Amino acid sequence: MRRFLYKCLAGILLVITPVTVIADEPSFITVGTGDITGVYYPVGGAICRLLNKELDRHGIRCVVESTPGSAYNLKALRRGSLDLAIVQSDWLFHATRGSSIYTAAGADTDLRSLLTLHTEDFTIVVRSDSGIDSLEDLRGKRVNLGDPGSGQRNTMDLVLSELGWSYSDLEDVGELQASEMPLALCSGQIDAFIYYVGHPNTSVGEATTFCDSRLIPLPQTLIKRFSEKYPFYRAGEIKGGLYRGNPSDIDTFQLSAVLVANKKLPNNIASELLRVINENFEEFRNMHPALNALNKRSVFTRVGHFAPVHPAVEQYPEQ
Incomplete structure (x- = not known):
């Protein structure tokens, strides 16, 4: 009888163990940027470096992807092949309204702003x-x-x-x-x-x-x-x-350049990103010369000008 119970317990552990490992694995997010010689790529890298420094705390691993730029990034967000992207505010404005080059595709009502970044x-x-x-x-x-x-x-x-x-x-x-x-x-x-x-x-x-x-x-x-x-x-x-x-x-x-996501980006990931930028703001400002002029007020409070804000921003004290 005891041997039978041991076998049952071993079987239960075999079933449970893989689930535990999966839960402990990091969440991967990809940030779409631009050409490697531009500013989007190093700014995306700065965001990822700050997030990855605290991987053990939040379990989020951030990866930067070089892309052709804003128009590509907005399309990629729409089809779900990027989690986050840096885009020009003019094309973000048009994408959320289905105007200009987005007339045929229609308004992307799932776009959400997270941060207002440097000027271009x-x-x-x-x-x-x-x-x-x-x-x-x-x-x-x-x-x-x-x-x-x-x-x-x-x-x-x-x-x-x-x-x-x-x-x-x-x-x-x-x-x-x-x-x-x-x-x-x-x-x-x-x-x-x-x-x-x-x-x-x-x-x-x-x-x-x-x-x-x-x-x-x-x-x-x-x-x-x-x-x-x-x-x-x-x-x-x-x-x-x-x-x-x-x-x-x-x-x-x-x-302005704006960091945007799809509204499906989990709230815990968006909240951790905002927290990391807020708590390490001076380090973030010094990670690229184009970021030197940033201040918290503009980064956190001007973010909803061109697209609805992500729920994590609405909950954030700086907002």
């Missing part, structure tokens, strides 16, 4: 001998606009529309990745490139280091028109002295 500036970099001194001078030039469907390409489409231009007004429209732009500019393959990015940035730094290149300002009339017409754009400037040969501030318009 509409940036035009030209080779100094290209004869380009203003936005109007891009007409008839070889300009890299980036991947079709990318956030910055769609923004440039808006700029062209405001100018009354089409792609035919440019000699050539480039579709190079961000990491390819500096060499293409300095070798004479292109005359200029457009980049919507936080500063300082690796690709812009390389372009101004490898050859004589300049950032050119946008006209105030265009900045004012964009700021008044679109709720996600505002006047801004790229600080002078960040790049070789560019000592002056550059007028432009800017927007």
